[in-house]
Every structure is written in structure tokens, then in C-alpha cells.
Amino acid sequence: MRILLTEDDPALAELLLRACKQEGYSADWVSDGVAADLALASETYDALVLDLGLPRMDGLEVLKRLRKRGSHLPVMILTAREAIADRVAGLDSGADDYLPKPFAVAELQARLRALVRRRHGGTASACLELGRLRYDTASRQVFIDGKEVEFSSRERETLSCLLHRPGKVVSKQALTTALSSWDAALGSNAIEVYIHRLRRKLETAGIAIRTVRGLGYVIEPSDDRAD
Ligand code: CA
Numbered sequence: 420m421r422i423l424l425t426e427d428d429p430a431l432a433e434l435l436l437r438a439c440k441q442e443g444y445s446a447d448w449v450s451d452g453v454a455a456d457l458a459l460a461s462e463t464y465d466a467l468v469l470d471l472g473l474p475r476m477d478g479l480e481v482l483k484r485l486r487k488r489g490s491h492l493p494v495m496i497l498t499a500r501e502a503i504a505d506r507v508a509g510l511d512s513g514a515d516d517y518l519p520k521p522f523a524v525a526e527l528q529a530r531l532r533a534l535v536r537r538r539h540g541g542t543a544s545a546c547l548e549l550g551r552l553r554y555d556t557a558s559r560q561v562f563i564d565g566k567e568v569e570f571s572s573r574e575r576e577t578l579s580c581l582l583h584r585p586g587k588v589v590s591k592q593a594l595t596t597a598l599s600s601w602d603a604a605l606g607s608n609a610i611e612v613y614i615h616r617l618r619r620k621l622e623t624a625g626i627a628i629r630t631v632r633g634l635g636y637v638i639e640p641s642d643d644r645a646d
Contacts, residue, residue, distance in 0.1 A: 420444040420535060421463065421556075425455040425478065426470045426497065431520075435468060438524045442531065452476025459485050459492070461593040463547070463556045463579045466493045466534050468527075469514070471505050479505075479512055486513040493534040497522075547582040550640045551624045554582050563624040570620065573598055577613040581628065581638040590635040 422439050426432040427450045439446035447462070449455045452473040459467065459481070467485070471478035482494060495516045496509040506517050515537070516530055547554045553562040554575075561570050561578065570578065580597045581589050594610050606612075614636060618628050627641035 420465050421559075422446045422466050422468060422531070423455065423458055423462070423464045424448045424468045425450070425452070425473060425481070426468070427451060427473055428470075431470075434524065435527070438527050439531070441524075442528050444531070444535075450474070452478060452481045455481045456484055457593070457596055459490070460488065461580050461583070461589065461597050463583060464492060465556065466495065466531060468495050468497065468531070469509075470497045471502075471509060472499075479508055482509065482512045482514060493537060495530060495534055547579070549582060549585050549638065550626055552582075552621065552626050554579060563621075568620060571616075573609075574613055574616055574620070577610070578617055578638075581617075581636060584638075586637060586639050588631050588635045588637050593635070 420443070422444050424432060424435045424439065424446050426435060426448070429450070432448050432450065436446055436448055447458060449458055450473075453475040455469070455473065456476060469478045469482060473481070478496065482496070485492060485494070494514045495518055496506070496514045497518055497520055498505045498509065499520055506519075509517055516534060518527060518530055547556060551564050553565075554560075555562070556579070559575055559579075561568050561575065576597055577594055580594055591610050595605060598605055598609065598613075614628055614630075621628065625641050627639055629637045629639065631637055
């Protein structure tokens with residue numbers, strides 16, 4: 420279970436991170452709206468905890484952009500207790516729940532559990548599929564023809580990023596951001612290396628990763644030659 424936390428108050432972010440950890444969720448933290456938007460556009464999450472008052476891009480704008488991309492990701496907004504207008508605007512823009520600040524950690528955890536449960540109980544699939552390839556976003560396992568295939572964390576991260584937009588270009592920058600979110604030390608040709616490894620592993624599944632010069636990479640079924 421992977422949660423994106425957006426909060427510009429470091430102390431509160433610390434509390435949120437701890438709350439997620441206690442629940443056994445892995446969590447990424449970003450402190451401004453632009454970083455949140457970027458992470459949401461390139462990464463796979465199971466839920467979003469969204470502060471509305473964020474620097475660089477307002478939380479409401481982040482939410483609107485997320486829904487505009489067609490995402491059904493469960494979203495819980497954090498608002499000041501007295502900011503009823505914000506809360507209404509958030510729910511109108513597609514938030515699933517809200518939590519007024521200040522809040523008790525236990526309440527946050529209960530709300531998160533409910534959000535995640537709703538997601539997995541709902542009709543929305545937690546799997547990304549392309550041809551014979553299936554990626555389970557909850558367990559982060561990769562299957563080819565129903566058989567699990569071993570991928571390193573970084574390979575999985577790269578694959579997940581690409582699989583979120585099959586047939587569309589994913590920029591090298593988006594992949595770099597996705598990988599650096601959990602490891603800052605990323606070599607200059609790291610993306611090429613992971614793409615190369617993924618290509619080798621996906622070849623037998625009839626999946627190709629095409630380089631679009633100067634733009635990025637596209638994951639797609641390879642043409643009929645593979646059959
Ligand atoms: Ca704030």
C-alpha cells in the first residue's frame with residue numbers, strides 16, 4: 420500500500436509519515452503542489468492525503484488536475500477546522516473524504532483504512548495490464564502470463580511509471596523523478612540502464628519500450644513479429 424502525503428508543514432508531515440508507517444503503508448512525502456502534481460502524474464499510489472494550502476500550486480488545483488487525467492485515486496483532504504468553504508470546494512472537486520486540522524493520529528489512520536478499503540472493495544482494479552503483462556499496484560508484483568517475474572525495486576518503479584500511460588510518451592525527467600523519490604543518488608545514465616533491463620525482461624512477453632528521441636519512452640505491445 421503506497422500513499423502520497425502532501426503537506427508543507429514539516430512537523431505535520433513527520434506525524435503523517437509516522438502514522439502511515441504504523442499502519443504498514445509506504446509513504447512518499449512532497450511539500451509543494453507542483454511536486455505533488457508531478458508525483459501523481461508519474462507514480463502509482465493507493466491513496467492521496469492532500470493539504471489544500473500548499474506552496475507553488477494550490478491543493479485544490481492538484482486535485483482538479485488529477486481528476487482531469489481520469490484518475491480515481493482515493494483522496495483525503497486536510498483543511499483547517501473552520502475552513503468550511505475549502506472543504507466544500509475540495510469535495511466538489513473530487514475529494515473522497517476530509518480531515519479537519521488538528522486531528523488525532525488514530526482518526527487519520529481510521530480514515531485512511533476506510534479510504535484504502537473502499538478502493539480495493541470497489542470495481543477499480545489495482546492491476547495495470549498490458550498484453551500478457553500484469554502489474555499489481557498493491558503488492559507491487561509483476562506477472563507475465565500469470566507467472567511472477569523478479570524485478571528490482573528500481574526496475575519496478577520504472578515499469579510502473581511507464582505502465583500508467585501505455586502508448587504514451589513518459590519523459591526521462593518523469594522517470595528520474597520517480598526513481599529519485601526514494602534514492603537521491605541516481606547516475607546520469609541510470610534511466611537508460613533500467614530501460615535496457617526492462618526491455619530484456621519484457622521481450623518474451625511481447626512488450627516493447629520504444630525510445631522517442633528527445634522526448635522519452637513509450638511502453639506498448641510489440642508488433643506481430645513477436646508472435
Ligand atoms: Ca499547508
